[in-house]
Amino acid sequence: MKKLINSPESVVTDALSGMQALHPELIHVDFENQVIVRAGAPVRGKVGLISGGGSGHEPMHGGFVGHGMLDAACPGAVFTSPVPDQMLAATRAVNGGAGVLHIVKNYTGDVLNFEMAAELAEADGIEVASVVTNDDVAVQDSLYTAGRRGVGVTVLLEKIVGGLAETGASLAQVAELARKVNTHGRSMGMALTSCTVPAAGKPTFELPDDEMEIGVGIHGEPGRRRVKLAPASEVTEMLATPIIEDLSLKAGERVLAFVNGMGGTPLIELYVVANELAKILKSRDVTIARSLVGSYITSLEMAGCSITLLRLDDELTRYWDAPVRTPALRWGM
Amino acid sequence: MKKLINSPESVVTDALSGMQALHPELIHVDFENQVIVRAGAPVRGKVGLISGGGSGHEPMHGGFVGHGMLDAACPGAVFTSPVPDQMLAATRAVNGGAGVLHIVKNYTGDVLNFEMAAELAEADGIEVASVVTNDDVAVQDSLYTAGRRGVGVTVLLEKIVGGLAETGASLAQVAELARKVNTHGRSMGMALTSCTVPAAGKPTFELPDDEMEIGVGIHGEPGRRRVKLAPASEVTEMLATPIIEDLSLKAGERVLAFVNGMGGTPLIELYVVANELAKILKSRDVTIARSLVGSYITSLEMAGCSITLLRLDDELTRYWDAPVRTPALRWGM
Amino acid sequence: MPITTEDMVRWINQVAIVLHDNRDYLTQLDSPIGDADHGINMDRGFKAVIEKLPTVANMDIGSILKTVGTTLVSTVGGASGPLYGTAFLRAGMAASGKNELYEGDVVLMLEAALEGIKARGKAQAGEKTMVDALTPAIAAMKEAEQQNVGMSQLLRRGSDAAEAGMKATIPMLATKGRASYLGERSIGHQDPGATSSWLMLKTLADTCA
């Protein structure tokens, strides 16, 4: 295992200390509760936005704490959902009197822990609404499963809903927009290599030198199928087609195209994929109105990528464009 | 070789097409000359800033083209400096009448090709100034070498000098600030793994599972020495100490701390290194006044990191903070 | 013979030891059909329980179990944290104020725990989860209670039924939790949560019989 860490036990807190040390103007870390809180939180009268999940997906979620996005993030152990205490502490820390939205990725662990946290927060007299993202089209017949996993759309949702929250919208309005984003976004990912959980010390799965995993989850969960290596054009096709069909994207529609790196794949390859995606969308007369290219929701050092498409209307576009200032996403200020 | 590409021959142009497709509002690509040009260039009366170098270091340089940074970038083949024709075309495309600054990283190939380009541009009647970055302290007794390599400081220089250029400063002033940035910045990198040049198809160098290369170059050039794997605290010490001593940083001084990923290392590890760096600087009473954490000057999919420290004064801080809008770096607009 | 406060404390301490000894085994079971952390999660949780235990050891059984529940919720994370946490909380409520548990109390307490898990996890028997070890175990104990076979017999039958239920998860197709993402590929693997549930009931029989 080759990693720039001190020990598997300390990797999460060491990374949190690094964020604290380099972004004091944006965030501060509550180490007792293991929560990353926006500097100056709570913002009076603003709906508080919190999210959380296992660590190993950086910059998600801690890198998205700041003006125009999240008010707090709860990092769990690597690939293990955080506990209700963290979420409760975060909820209390960001409650500016207008209530708090919990943004939850659809994994049983995350859902159950956030559920308990919400119950505790309400017992505390804090108004809480929850939205569960489930955009991973790799999971089929989700009736017989825990349901589609929450992946790339979570990043876009946190940005867009964060933009609305800054306007002083109500918890109900913020939660409604969050559900709207989740409804209009889909994702699918692939892996060229496995990743290694520091505490485990060996790769989560074995992948032969000439194969890739299509539909992989961000914890290295197996996907739809294993196939031989193929050119970027074919790989992009394998990811984009199920997304486009599931979203039933029509000619003339506008999308936000998000090409995401899994952690070990360099930007030059992501732009190659972006180019293939642009060709596919052009051939269907779908316009890329906005885009995001980079490694924003990762699986440790896994090599691979994921594609997320979000159907845009004026409302979503407006809040995507709204100013944001976080460690990982920043514009307009 | 596991890469998201179509073919080694097409990787650079495919990636350029991807940038063109996803950032039409920021840049346009002149495919005939293989140059990435800022949308709306040339800017009348503004000094034009161009840089260039081998591909495989993305987002550098193409990702830094836009308002407040570069006016054009010349990407060569992977790890191979571009040719004078590209630099000449870029120089012509960005000359707004106030002359053009060539930002050159100190590698024989880059220097020689930019030299020829400058000769051709001047024959063309365009006023050209050149600055060569050489901040890599891994290269010792540079009297007996091609000199220190240009690495991380190049990114910071392009941002800071780009900020000044937007104010309408003269070519002489812009070139002078560029030299000042280079004088006050130093870097050093390390690799956990090799990288694979697509056209070569196999790793540039062999690195045993229990060893790392300290002082590696961004093309996989060997560094100062090979050592056994060590905790992030020791690795950071090995990189930071030579930088701090070479810069002769004094207690009470302020720096911009840049923790850069080599392409295959995820953000969580970079923040672990950032934390160790912050501890080292604190112990020497040096203040981190600004910071940048992420993969901005990469070596394909190499795993590893580099550290760059830039001594800050009010002038450098002001132009670092100035608005910038490029595909890879954006704030204030 | 009823289960006393001292029995409960001995049981909980023993569970922590057994789960620690089975840390790697449970994690291995969680690799092919999960994310390879169940043993790590349970061990982390019961380590914390052991630290908390002395502060409540001389309270009533209900308070002790509630403390175990809140501690698990606060330290385990993942799916099993809220599930086992809820189970111990519900068991604690069922046993609140009691310093002795007779056969009937034990059955009621465990029924409450199972109901808590099913409610929290929206799970039924047959979905390849811990529910599949606990459901037959509690049914067996209920029957044993009606037959008045005595505490140690009752606990032993519960443990044996849990083991059978755990083994029965092997051919099951998972429809809950991470394993469900595998669809058909989840068949042929024993569920880690059902295994940790059996280990707890086996330890109960071993310590209180």
Add this chain to the structure above:
Amino acid sequence: MPITTEDMVRWINQVAIVLHDNRDYLTQLDSPIGDADHGINMDRGFKAVIEKLPTVANMDIGSILKTVGTTLVSTVGGASGPLYGTAFLRAGMAASGKNELYEGDVVLMLEAALEGIKARGKAQAGEKTMVDALTPAIAAMKEAEQQNVGMSQLLRRGSDAAEAGMKATIPMLATKGRASYLGERSIGHQDPGATSSWLMLKTLADTCA
């Protein structure tokens, strides 16, 4: 027997083939002490030269060589692009207007090429570069010319001296180019640029002798 325009064209075509065949070999040499692209760079450059060549094939030798030079400058990149480009440009100037090259012309032409490389690269013999293959080669040809051994002998001796010079780079410590970053560790490796220089001179002897 002088070298004719046709000989030159045959030589350049053959160099393209030889460099293509040695693409991986040159790239391998560039791995331990460089960035593993020399073969790729030279192959890319001479592919372009071959496309350009027909448009100038019936001009004088000087024009042909200048075209090779500008094409290499425009397509090779890296250090070797400007260096070989300058070399061919200078050679072309030395041979401008000529349709035949006698022994003396060849020596003058190659001296001009070497001077161009040394000026552009600020390099001297002994720095572990292409200069170390070309310097002894040209010295040997100059001597051969004075001894009137004839063209084919002259070219062969030049090629042999280039090969010796190339091999002599192995024990050298690099002080120019990427290899210089290695310091002591550059010792023991053959310089890729010296190798491509030898291949060109060897091909000259093979095709024009």
